[in-house]
Amino acid sequence: MSYTPYRVPVLSKIRSRNLISLYKKGIRSDQRDFMTPRNISVQLGVIDKADGSAWVRLGNTQVLVGIKLEVGTPYRDTPNEGVLQVNSELAPVASPTFEPGPPDENAIELSRVIDRSLRDPKAVDLGSLIIRPGERAWVLWIDVYVLDYDGNYFDASMLGVLAALMNTKVPDYEETESGEIIIDRTKGSPLKLNRRVVLVTSAKIGDIILIDPNLDEELLADSRMVLAFDEQGTVVGMQKTGLGGYTRDELMKIIDMSRKVSQVYFKLLDQALQNAGSQQR
Amino acid sequence: MHVRPAKFFDENGRRLDGRLPDEMRPVEMKVGVLRNADGSALVSYGKTKVLAAVYGPREPSQRYTVLPDRASLFVRYHMAPFSTEERKSPVPTRRETEISKVLREALEPVVITDLFPRTAIEVYIEVLQSDGGTRTASATAASLALADAGIPMRGLVAGVAVGKVDNVVVLDINEPEDNFGEADMPVVAAPDLGLITLFQLNGVMTAEDVQRGLDMALKAISEVVEKEKQTLRSSVEEVEVE
Numbered sequence: 006m007s008y009t010p011y012r013v014p015v016l017s018k019i020r021s022r023n024l025i026s027l028y029k030k031g032i033r034s035d036q037r038d039f040m041t042p043r044n045i046s047v048q049l050g051v052i053d054k055a056d057g058s059a060w061v062r063l064g065n066t067q068v069l070v071g072i073k074l075e076v077g078t079p080y081r082d083t084p085n086e087g088v089l090q091v092n093s094e095l096a097p098v099a100s101p102t103f104e105p106g107p108p109d110e111n112a113i114e115l116s117r118v119i120d121r122s123l124r125d126p127k128a129v130d131l132g133s134l135i136i137r138p139g140e141r142a143w144v145l146w147i148d149v150y151v152l153d154y155d156g157n158y159f160d161a162s163m164l165g166v167l168a169a170l171m172n173t174k175v176p177d178y179e180e181t182e183s184g185e186i187i188i189d190r191t192k193g194s195p196l197k198l199n200r201r202v203v204l205v206t207s208a209k210i211g212d213i214i215l216i217d218p219n220l221d222e223e224l225l226a227d228s229r230m231v232l233a234f235d236e237q238g239t240v241v242g243m244q245k246t247g248l249g250g251y252t253r254d255e256l257m258k259i260i261d262m263s264r265k266v267s268q269v270y271f272k273l274l275d276q277a278l279q280n281a282g283s284q285q286r
Numbered sequence: 287m288h289v290r291p292a293k294f295f296d297e298n299g300r301r302l303d304g305r306l307p308d309e310m311r312p313v314e315m316k317v318g319v320l321r322n323a324d325g326s327a328l329v330s331y332g333k334t335k336v337l338a339a340v341y342g343p344r345e346p347s348q349r350y351t352v353l354p355d356r357a358s359l360f361v362r363y364h365m366a367p368f369s370t371e372e373r374k375s376p377v378p379t380r381r382e383t384e385i386s387k388v389l390r391e392a393l394e395p396v397v398i399t400d401l402f403p404r405t406a407i408e409v410y411i412e413v414l415q416s417d418g419g420t421r422t423a424s425a426t427a428a429s430l431a432l433a434d435a436g437i438p439m440r441g442l443v444a445g446v447a448v449g450k451v452d453n454v455v456v457l458d459i460n461e462p463e464d465n466f467g468e469a470d471m472p473v474v475a476a477p478d479l480g481l482i483t484l485f486q487l488n489g490v491m492t493a494e495d496v497q498r499g500l501d502m503a504l505k506a507i508s509e510v511v512e513k514e515k516q517t518l519r520s521s522v523e524e525v526e527v528e
Binding site for chain 2: 248264
């Protein structure tokens with residue numbers, strides 16, 4: 006069952022009015038223009054016990070993604086492919102409004118948007134994760150942990166997932182004569198990716214569209230549009246989220262804007278990945 | 287699991303069920319089908335069949351959910367165990383949780399909740415038979431049930447899913463087109479307000495396809511909403527005659 010959220014951070018009337026009058030002048034509280042996302046930084050391999058991991062910051066929003074590979078069974082309808090599983094947690098450490106307990110509808114929505122955006126464009130080469138067709142395959146567990154929430158966990162999480170996937174090594178294994186699979190995690194080969202995907206979120210505040218909303222902007226927003234793009238700029242997923250609605254023309258404009266921003270994300274991520282090795286926490 | 291059809295179109299460009307790419311399945315709707323609910327509706331798009339019931343505005347069963355300035359909207363989308371090819375466990379899945387959320391967000395913009403502070407308006411949706419497009423048929427059923435319950439709304443909504451199969455954008459996809467097509471794009475809109483309130487894409491599409499699909503969907507939605515109005519009007523007239 007889904008119900009109107011009752012536990013939402015409150016934005017004071019005076020701050021709301023202030024922010025909206027700023028937007029009308031084309032300014033945002035953090036000095037960005039409407040099309041510019043926040044800075045991205047990435048640390049790779051922060052969790053030794055995971056097969057791939059990344060700690061990503063998008064402005065003050067922080068997300069940790071851990072990837073684990075386990076031996077399991079392939080799905081009956083895809084006997085020649087490994088299994089992709091995405092789970093996310095809006096951990097109570099991240100916000101006074103996140104509650105402990107099993108993933109709520111927001112966490113489930115986040116997981117499913119990431120899952121679809123990877124699965125439909127075949128971003129991960131699942132064929133390379135088969136061990137014995139129909140019997141044994143790698144299960145690729147992607148666990149997304151939102152650690153600090155200052156708006157837009159969609160984009161931050163997907164950047165984290167992409168960085169973690171690029172950091173993932175598929176362990177070496179040996180099959181014994183009895184068919185047992187012995188894993189050697191000290192050695193492995195990089196996970197094969199077919200395409201890279203990012204999410205681009207925009208917030209609609211009145212008739213203003215802002216890319217990569219921070220928390221204040223999300224609280225002010227009527228609704229948000231989350232779009233998934235590959236590097237060629239093809240739309241590989243969409244999700245409207247929030248209480249409001251869009252006109253047809255707004256949606257077409259948002260697709261156009263968001264595509265441009267997706268290219269910025271790929272560039273910023275690559276820059277962050279280049280700096281990732283030398284970064285200090 | 288079904289087997290992928292060898293082709294989705296015949297030599298005349300007709301689909302597996304004989305429709306043209308921009309043709310909807312037969313849409314049927316009926317309101318006031320349940321006695322206990324304050325409002326109810328039964329909607330079918332071809333073989334897809336959905337029942338919606340509305341209770342409220344009434345005191346919320348969970349007090350902590352109360353909002354001081356408006357009604358809370360509760361939406362539950364649920365599939366009956368017999369609605370699918372293989373029996374579906376009645377335990378709610380992640381998919382049903384997500385669909386409940388996006389449907390609530392598709393209805394909130396049209397329900398005038400500030401007229402009923404501190405109350406709950408509950409919408410219960412049961413998918414009785416699933417053949418593609420269940421969330422969009424659910425939006426149509428919910429819109430009718432809310433209106434049938436006399437809940438003030440800014441406008442009626444309706445939904446339809448467009449998709450892409452064998453590189454052709456098609457309207458109102460059925461199950462094989464959903465399972466084996468390249469994309470599924472459900473749309474819910476309030477045509478009288480010019481507002482799109484649910485919009486998702488599951489699959490790969492160019493921006494041109496999205497635009498073509500969206501325009502196709504909006505045209506069909508206007509027609510379904512017209513049918514909703516006729517259905518509601520005739521349900522009211524029947525009572526007056528008695």
